[in-house]
Amino acid sequence: MAPSKKKHASGTEACVIPGGFTVLSLQFSSNSVAQHKLYVKEHKVRAEKSSHRPLDRTLFVLNIPPYCPEDVVKELFSQFGSIQSVELRDHPGSFQQSGPTLSRFFRPAEKQGFKVGYIVFQKSSSVTAVKSHPHNVPLIVSTEHHPVRTGVxxxxxxxxxxxxQPEKLQQMVDTFMEDYDKRKEEEAERQRMEAEQQQEDEEGWVKVTKGHKGAKARPHSEAANQRTLQKEIRKKKRKELMNFYTWQHRNTQKEHIAELRKKFEEDKQRIALLRAQRKFRPY
Structure with a gap:
């Protein structure tokens, strides 16, 4: 039997469970009796190539309680070293950043529940320090220098x-609109540059360049536009023909059902007539 990865801590050793997670004790205050368990591990997802989560300086944390937002998590782990960023999510996954960063007044309300976290330190030695922290030395959430409010x-x-304040809200709106206008100008400039690169030369050749990610590059020439238009017309006619066949099939079914109903009524009348003409003859 293979030896277990779990280390039986004697008071100064870390507790490592199967899966490579280190157990950290979390205590709300120094006077609290109950403790909460966090499970931390070095983030080593090779498929993730984002620079926001460097593999040697990112700590993956599980079971973060609802009373520990980003600022509290940053304060808890700052004792192990300087922190570059803290990211809390409902489920683990790759880093996704689409569009501008919105203010908290324009973001939907976050779900209240246990979360997972990605903590990026300034130095890789901080991750090692967290993993070697004794499990019987709890991390205190609410302290005198950094109190955490609860209840009412x-x-x-x-x-x-x-x-x-209206002035602050107006300032945030103006900042967002300035960023939006800047992005629109950059997009228009990029499209103009692509259009210039895809112009026909003197012999009628078109230079096709690769567009932005997710877009299909095609030549912007009169002949290409005409071919695309003809293709759309043929597609539309084919769709209309299919719709006609569908209507014809539906109409045939209706006629067949009407014919069956008519035959059924005739059979009912014939049976009624036979019953009326029948006579009882005992011998």
Whole structure:
């Protein structure tokens, strides 16, 4: 039998469970009796090529409780080294960033529940320090220097944060619109450059270049546009023909059903007539 990966900690050793996860104890305050368990592991997904999660400096964390938002998680793990970024998600997955970063006032409300986290440190030694942390030395969530509100105080704080000054809101809207206009100008400039590169030369040849990712590059010439138009016309006619055949088949079915109903009524009348003409003859 292969030896277990779990180390029986004697007070100064880390607790490693099967799967390579290190167990960390989490305690809300120094006076709390109950403890929560976090499971951490070095992030080593080779398929992920994003620079936002470097393989040697990213820590993957499971079972993060709802009372630990990003700032609390950053404060908890900052004792192991300087932190570059903290990302909390509902489910593990690759890094996806589409479009501009929206303000918290324009983002939908987040789901309240346990989350997974990706913590990127400034140095790779910080990940090693987290993995070697003794499991019987809990991490304190709420301290005197960084208190965490709960209960009614938390609800009052969340309600107060929903209000925003009109000047600040106007500033965020202006910033978003400036970024939007900048992106639109860059997109228009890119399309103009592609159109110039795909112009016909003197002999009628068209240079086809690769467009942005996810787009199909095709020549922007009169002949190519005419071929595309003819193709769309043929496709439309073929669709109309298929619709006609479908209507014809449906009409044939209706006629067949009507004929069956008519025959059924005639049979009923014939049976009724035979019953009326029948006479009882005992001998």
């Amino acid at each position: 105080e938390k609800w009052i704080q969340q309600y107060t944060q929903t209000f925003i």
